[in-house]
Every structure is written in structure tokens, then in C-alpha cells.
Amino acid sequence: MASVFNEVVLGWGGKEYRVTPDMRLLNRIENDVSLSRLAYRMGQGDVPVSQLAMVVATMLRHAGADASDEAVYQEIMTGDADAVQQMAGSVMQAVFPTPKKSSE
Numbered sequence: 001m002a003s004v005f006n007e008v009v010l011g012w013g014g015k016e017y018r019v020t021p022d023m024r025l026l027n028r029i030e031n032d033v034s035l036s037r038l039a040y041r042m043g044q045g046d047v048p049v050s051q052l053a054m055v056v057a058t059m060l061r062h063a064g065a066d067a068s069d070e071a072v073y074q075e076i077m078t079g080d081a082d083a084v085q086q087m088a089g090s091v092m093q094a095v096f097p098t099p100k101k102s103s104e
Helices: 023-030 035-043 049-062 069-078 081-095
Strands: 008-012 015-019
Touching: 008 049, 008 081, 015 049, 023 035, 023 049, 035 049, 035 081, 049 069, 049 081
Parallel strands: none
Antiparallel strands: 008 015
């Protein structure tokens, strides 16, 4: 069965990591952060950076990267703003399932 989630490619430490979320990963994240609330706040321009960093770091670790929450937070706060915004958008797109195709 194909995944209902989109793969995302995240750059970290000069490498690219491919992550396709699954329910185990999402449950791990949502033990600490509501993804729907995070997406809503991001849409309002009220990004809780520490929560975003935790989500990104968890996804990176799931893909095999050595990425602490603190290191990702530091990168978000001091890195290239455009790259950070693109990464945040990609992550949020990946954690929500693709729409179900109609049977028509």
C-alpha cells in the first residue's frame, strides 16, 4: 500500500535526508506538538519556533540524521530565512495526508 503522506527532502549537515511520515512518526511528534495548531499558527504568521524546531529535528532523526532539537532551533533562528521558510513549508506539507482520490 502506498503512503498517504508526501515525502520531504530535508538538508542537514551538508546531506539530504528523505522522510515520508508515517503514523508512528506523527504520533511521536504529536505527543509534544499539535501539528494542526502549528500549521494554523504558521498560517497566521505566529510561528512557535521551538515547536517547529522540534518537529523538524524529529523528522531528521527519523531519517537517520544526527540532529538535536537545539541545533535545529539554532539553525532556524540564525540560518538563511528563505531556506528556513521553505523547509517549514515542506515539513508541514509532508505531515498532512494527500487528498483521497475520488473513485469517479
